[in-house]
Amino acid sequence: MNTENKNENLKRLTANRLLIKDILNSDYIKKEGWNPNYLQTEKGNISKLQLIAFIIGVDNNSMTIDDSTGTIILRVFDEENIFSSYSLGDCVLVVGKPREFNGSKYVIPDIIKKVDKDWLRFHIASLDTGLVQDEKIEGKKDIEKKSDDSTNENKEIKENNDEEISSFQKIINLIENIDNGSGASIDELIIESKLDNAEKIINTLLEEGEIFEVRPGIVKVL
Incomplete structure (x- = not known):
């Protein structure tokens, strides 16, 4: 499989990063049979x-x-108190499926994870240039600086404990090593990890919300 096709397949398997306005401005399309329902947006069918x-x-x-x-x-419809560990003001990453009832759109969450508020600034800045403000740019710079500061520490941990950590943690550590602020290339991760199942591990980490794709073929750790 060539690189272009591989990245396209990976993209189809992962959750698409959206702003809430993208959902609200989309059309909800219902499909028959096993085909999933989807949002028809300017960024594609999601x-x-x-x-x-x-x-x-x-x-x-x-x-x-x-x-x-x-x-x-x-x-949620079949679980009670699933939101009990969250509070007003928490910043969260949500991976889920869009739904619509009586013309109102909502999301059924598969994953909810608390994250630092700087990730919201980066999320908005990277998806909507019309909303980029000085504060959001500074937030992105802070994230990049944290990534740079942690590179040497993560590299040392990886070198000393490579045989002891799991394959999943190895991929996460490798992303942090490679990432200079703009993300890590999936192709480079597959090569550098020397793991036969590296692509499968990356897919799983994306599905579970442990990492996310900032643009096609480029990932970052949350």
Whole structure:
């Protein structure tokens, strides 16, 4: 498989990064049979998405989040108190599936993970240049500086403990080593890791929200 096709396949397997306004401005398309329903957006047809936003409302079966471009509700129907460990003001990464009922869109979450608020600044700045402000740019610079500062430490840990850490942790450490602020190339990770199942591990980390794709073929650690 050539690099272009490999990256296209990986992209189809992972959640697409969106702003909430992208969901609200999209058309929800219902499909028959096993074909998944999807959002028809300017960024393509999306059946699985990734958001970063602040919690502005929460109860037993729903959570309302806001990323400054819009507000949307997360809903669960078969689990109670799933949101009990989250509080108003928490910044969260959400991986889930879009749904629509009576014309109102919402998200069924597969993964919810607390993240630093700087990731929301980076998320918005990288997806919507119209919203880039000095504060958001500074937030991105802070993230890049943290990545640079941690590179030497992570490299030393990797060299000393390479045989003891799991394959998943090895990929995460390698991303942190390679990432100079703009992300790490998936192709380089596959080569440098020397793991036969490196591509599968990267797919799994993307699906679980441990890493995310800042642009096609380039990933970062959350």
